[in-house]
Amino acid sequence: MLDPKAEAVLIKSSEQGYWEDKTSEIASYRVDADATLVRFIRGSKTYRYRTGRIQTLRRPEMIQLTDDVWVEIRGRRSSGAVAACRFSGPAGARIRVFSAGGAGVRHELHPECDVRIVRGATSSPRAAQVLAYWRQIVGAMPAGRDGPNPLKRAYEQLTHVHPDSVLGRYLNGRPIGEGEGLDVVPIFPFSSNVSQRAAVKNALRFPISVIEGPPGTGKTQTILNLIATLIATPRVNVGVVSFNNAAVDNVLEKLTAQGFGHVVANLGNRDKKRRVLSRPGCPELRR
Numbered sequence: 001m002l003d004p005k006a007e008a009v010l011i012k013s014s015e016q017g018y019w020e021d022k023t024s025e026i027a028s029y030r031v032d033a034d035a036t037l038v039r040f041i042r043g044s045k046t047y048r049y050r051t052g053r054i055q056t057l058r059r060p061e062m063i064q065l066t067d068d069v070w071v072e073i074r075g076r077r078s079s080g081a082v083a084a085c086r087f088s089g090p091a092g093a094r095i096r097v098f099s100a101g102g103a104g105v106r107h108e109l110h111p112e113c114d115v116r117i118v119r120g121a122t123s124s125p126r127a128a129q130v131l132a133y134w135r136q137i138v139g140a141m142p143a144g145r146d147g148p149n150p151l152k153r154a155y156e157q158l159t160h161v162h163p164d165s166v167l168g169r170y171l172n173g174r175p176i177g178e179g180e181g182l183d184v185v186p187i188f189p190f191s192s193n194v195s196q197r198a199a200v201k202n203a204l205r206f207p208i209s210v211i212e213g214p215p216g217t218g219k220t221q222t223i224l225n226l227i228a229t230l231i232a233t234p235r236v237n238v239g240v241v242s243f244n245n246a247a248v249d250n251v252l253e254k255l256t257a258q259g260f261g262h263v264v265a266n267l268g269n270r271d272k273k274r275r276v277l278s279r280p281g282c283p284e285l286r287r
Contacts, residue, residue: 001041002026004096004107008057008087009038011049019055019091021109031056057087057094068120070160071097073110075235077118086112121161121168130171131161150243166208180207184233190224190258200225223251224258231263 002009002023009026010019029038036054038047063084065071071078082105083098093112098105122128138151161168169176186200196218203209203226213219223240230238242248252264266272 002028005060005062005083005085005098006058008055008060008094008096008109010055010057010089010091010094010109011038012053014053023109024107029056055089055091057089060085060087060096063095063117068123068160070118070120072116072118073097074114075116084115084117119163121163121165121171124172127161127168127171131158164207169208176206176208178205181205182230182233182236184229186225186229187232188225189228190221190254192221192225193218196222196225200229204229220250220254224254227251227255228260 004023007023008021009023009029011022012019025040025042027039027041029036034051036049036051036056038049038054039045040047063086065081065083071081071084078097078099080099080101081097082100085096087094087096087109094109095112095115096107096109097115098107122131135155138149138155141149141151143149161171163169163172163174168174181204184204186197186204188197188200192200199209199211199222203211203222211219211222227238227240230236240248240251248266252261252266255261255264266275
């Protein structure tokens with residue numbers, strides 16, 4: 001059996017025409033001048049693959065993962081990733097990600113364009129010291145009349161700070177640059193005026209945006225148009241969060257009233273999560 005940390009063997013499917021990672025299925029192989037001879041673990045027959053149908057990648061660059069360095073695959077953090085390595089090849093670089101699970105360590109090979117190695121914002125000693133100082137202040141705050149200090153739990157659970165988040169930028173003094181947002185054309189299915197449309201466009205152009213105004217000036221309508229634009233963009237998800245459940249419920253109610261309730265999963269508390277996960281026709285969520 002081949003060592004997935006040392007080499008990778010990809011074979012192009014004759015039907016679909018895409019590269020498949022066959023490393024874990026191969027017992028041995030030998031590269032000749034114009035072909036590669038492959039023997040699989042199951043079976044004793046040797047198969048001959050011409051050069052254009054097989055890639056053998058070796059001597060990868062190991063990528064160190066720590067508590068503050070993690071892997072994102074197609075924009076989502078890889079749960080349980082414990083190691084990664086990068087293979088260079090004629091058809092582009094690929095990254096193998098090793099993840100720990102109930103059945104042991106498994107591995108998957110991805111095109112480099114689908115993988116991002118993220119260094120957390122607190123990998124900087126100065127940023128880590130600032131966050132630790134805030135935790136000390138919050139930890140020393142007494143409980144209120146309504147119960148424990150709500151900030152204490154939030155800070156205890158804050159173990160990873162994404163470098164592109166508001167907090168990550170603040171901790172490292174990173175400026176907010178124009179053009180770091182999404183390059184998408186906004187849509188406005190909900191009523192809006194000139195200033196609200198400008199707010200949506202600015203929110204898409206910049207990674208961080210603050211929209212403020214007194215009650216009745218259309219902040220929720222602006223949020224609804226932002227949500228509509230983002231969910232219409234491939235591979236983009238939206239999270240609406242607030243310390244006030246009423247604010248999130250207000251967005252949900254207005255989306256539902258306009259017939260868009262099916263795109264929303266209300267995960268505000270345990271009961272709401274249970275109702276979402278038990279929806280008929282949502283096997284992905286139930287898993």
